[in-house]
Amino acid sequence: MTATERLGAGRHLDADAVPEGTVATPVELSTVDGAKVAGILRTVPGATAVAFLMHPRQDFSHHVLVPEFLRRGVAVWTQGSRTQGNDLTLLHEQTLLDMAAGHVFLRENGFETVIAVGHSGGGALAAFYIEQAGLPAEERFAGTPGGKPVPLRRAAMPLPDHAVFMAPHPGQGELLMRMIDPSVADESDPLSVLPELDPFHADNGFRPAPEPSSYAPEFVERYRAAQRARVERIDAVARERVARSRAAQKRFKDGGDPADRRAALATEFVTVQRTDADLRCMDPSIDANDRPYGSLFGSRPDLTDYGVVGFGRLTTPEAWLSTWSGLSSRARFLRCAPAVTMPVLLIEITGDQACFPADALAMVAAFGSDDVEHVRVRGKHFGAALTDGEPTAATLAGLEIERWLAARVATAATR
Numbered sequence: 001m002t003a004t005e006r007l008g009a010g011r012h013l014d015a016d017a018v019p020e021g022t023v024a025t026p027v028e029l030s031t032v033d034g035a036k037v038a039g040i041l042r043t044v045p046g047a048t049a050v051a052f053l054m055h056p057r058q059d060f061s062h063h064v065l066v067p068e069f070l071r072r073g074v075a076v077w078t079q080g081s082r083t084q085g086n087d088l089t090l091l092h093e094q095t096l097l098d099m100a101a102g103h104v105f106l107r108e109n110g111f112e113t114v115i116a117v118g119h120s121g122g123g124a125l126a127a128f129y130i131e132q133a134g135l136p137a138e139e140r141f142a143g144t145p146g147g148k149p150v151p152l153r154r155a156a157m158p159l160p161d162h163a164v165f166m167a168p169h170p171g172q173g174e175l176l177m178r179m180i181d182p183s184v185a186d187e188s189d190p191l192s193v194l195p196e197l198d199p200f201h202a203d204n205g206f207r208p209a210p211e212p213s214s215y216a217p218e219f220v221e222r223y224r225a226a227q228r229a230r231v232e233r234i235d236a237v238a239r240e241r242v243a244r245s246r247a248a249q250k251r252f253k254d255g256g257d258p259a260d261r262r263a264a265l266a267t268e269f270v271t272v273q274r275t276d277a278d279l280r281c282m283d284p285s286i287d288a289n290d291r292p293y294g295s296l297f298g299s300r301p302d303l304t305d306y307g308v309v310g311f312g313r314l315t316t317p318e319a320w321l322s323t324w325s326g327l328s329s330r331a332r333f334l335r336c337a338p339a340v341t342m343p344v345l346l347i348e349i350t351g352d353q354a355c356f357p358a359d360a361l362a363m364v365a366a367f368g369s370d371d372v373e374h375v376r377v378r379g380k381h382f383g384a385a386l387t388d389g390e391p392t393a394a395t396l397a398g399l400e401i402e403r404w405l406a407a408r409v410a411t412a413a414t415r
Contacts, residue, residue, distance in 0.1 A: 018070045021045050029101040031082070032155040037098045039079035039105075042066065046412035047075040049113035049405075050106055052160065054079045055122040056095045056172065056323070056331075057087060064383035065117065065166065068398030072405065073413030074115070077106055088269075088315055091322045092128060092172075092331040093141055093150040096157075099129045103158040113409050116160035120354065120381065121175075123168020124333040126160075131339035133157035145321040145328045146242040162408060163340055166347040166397050167381050168363065169354040170333045176311045177326030179295070181274035182226030187234075190273040190306065197226050199277050200302040206282065209300050210293050213282040220279060220286065228327070234272060235325050238317035241268045245317075270320045275310035276301050280356060287358050290350040290378065290386060337366035344372045345404045347397045349379045351386045375400050 025041045040061055041050075051069040053060045053076065060078045069076050079102045083090045106114050118126035132140050132152055140152040169175045181199065185192035200206045205215035215223070248263035280286045281295040282302075295301045297309045304310070312324035321328040330336075344367050348360040364374045377400060378386045379393020386393070405411060 017067050018042065019044055022070055027105065029105055031097045031101045033094070033097055033151050035082040035094070035098065037080060037082055037101060039077055039102055041075065041077050041109075042070060043075040044070050044073060044412055047073055048111060049073075049115060049409050049411050050075040050077055050111040051115045051117045051164070052077050052079070052102060052106065053117045053119070053122065054081070054099055054102065054125065055120065056081055056090055056092060056125050057084065057121065059084060060119075060122070063119070064392070064394035065119070065397065065401075068394060068401060069117075071413075072398070072402050073411035074405070074409075075111065077102060087312060087323075088319065090315070090319050091144050091148065091150070092125065092329065093144050093148075093152060093322060095125060096129050096132055096152060097150065097155055099125065100133070100155045100157045103129075103133075103160070104156050107158050113162065114158070114160040115405075115409070116163045117166070118163070118168050119166045119383075120169055121172050123165045123355075124171035124331045124336065126163065126165070127168075127333050127336035127340055128331045129157070130159065130163070130342075131336040133159050134339050134341070141330065144318055145325075145330065146238070146318040147246060148318055160342065162343050162345075164345045164347070164401060164404075165363070166383075167349045167352050167355045167393075168333060168346070170359055171326070171329060171331050172311065172323050173326040173329035174332050175326075175354060176275055176324050177227055177231050178224075178280075179275050179278045179311065180227050180230055180272070181277035181305055182223060182230045183277075184230065184273050187271070187273065197223060199223065199279055199282065200305070206302070209282075209302065212284050212293065213279075214285065215279050215283050223279060231326055234270065234320065235328055238270055238320045238325070238328075241270070241317040242321070244268075267316050270315050270317055272310075272312050272314075272320075272324075274305045275312060276305040276307075278353075281353060287356040289352065289357050291353050292351065292380075292386075294353070296353050296381060333363055334366050337363055338368040341368040342371075343408055344369050345401065346372070346374045347400055348374065348376045349381060349383075349393045349397075350376050351379055351393075352381045354381050373404060 116126045183194045183197035252260035298304045377396035383394035
């Protein structure tokens with residue numbers, strides 16, 4: 001398919017639409033702490049550069065950028081984490097060990113250039129990895145925010161040479177803090193509502209879909225402060241539960257009481273009601289872009305907020321603090337971005353419902369690199385076209401990546 005034909009396709013590109021001669025090899029890797037993780041290496045003849053795509057939770061095996069890189073002579077490594085598809089126990093510090101195993105594998109297989117590619121939540125993960133990999137081993141984190149030991153200081157953590165971010169959101173926790181519903185009056189009751197903070201109440205500016213809502217600046221300020229306060233309360237609960245488990249572990253080690261061992265192993269899960277209530281998804285005038293009405297989870301946040309979807313709905317206390325807390329998680333894009341000192345391409349998608357214009361500008365300003373390019377392409381967060389008949393965001397991003405790579409990386413397609 002020619003570039004012109006792809007531009008006219010206006011749809012997702014199938015991940016199997018790859019160049020002739022592409023070889024896909026499934027690989028299993030062991031991490032420094034003994035976990036098993038899997039990935040797929042797709043190579044094209046002559047490729048010495050490889051794109052590394054990974055997300056802390058999602059399966060990127062058939063990511064929309066896979067064919068875009070392969071057609072441009074760049075091999076692609078897509079990898080899962082040890083907790084792929086599972087929010088329950090996701091610890092970002094452990095996921096860095098998983099990513100490290102992938103980077104070691106690519107270097108051992110002779111790739112001259114490794115391009116870290118961070119899409120959506122993969123953006124903050126890649127930035128967190130780069131931050132920790134760039135530190136002397138003894139300065140890396142020794143454990144999670146909840147205190148679980150993680151051997152980052154023993155891991156080989158090769159740095160990538162370049163970084164490409166497409167629609168990177170601020171991090172799982174920070175994104176959730178913008179989406180969490182602060183009007184929950186009782187954490188044990190999913191229907192409990194504080195009317196003065198209800199984002200779906202007409203008195204606060206809500207209008208039934210598809211009519212856009214209009215929230216007053218004063219309400220937005222109160223709402224965001226209340227979102228932060230709710231996360232602070234959940235953090236306190238999570239830390240209390242972690243401390244209780246740690247105390248039971250210590251008692252068992254000191255005295256060997258079987259009851260203490262059971263108490264140390266028992267997990268009090270953190271249940272978080274209603275996490276699809278970002279005001280920007282109902283009011284398009286707040287940090288305006290080309291996004292359609294609705295959220296990542298659907299076109300009716302007033303309904304999905306009460307449903308089973310949403311980020312961080314059920315987690316261990318450790319996972320909440322490491323991943324889902326916008327206050328305690330270290331996997332925050334802006335916290336890590338100053339350590340990203342290699343050449344960077346940031347692709348903002350104009351119809352995004354997770355990475356908004358203000359986010360993209362803040363990220364660009366935060367990078368530690370003196371070679372940063374920021375481009376915008378039309379489309380939606382996951383790479384789809386913004387409207388029928390338009391090219392997909394993935395296709396447009398592929399063209400920007402091709403142009404950007406041509407000035408920086410020798411690929412099989414340019415030799």
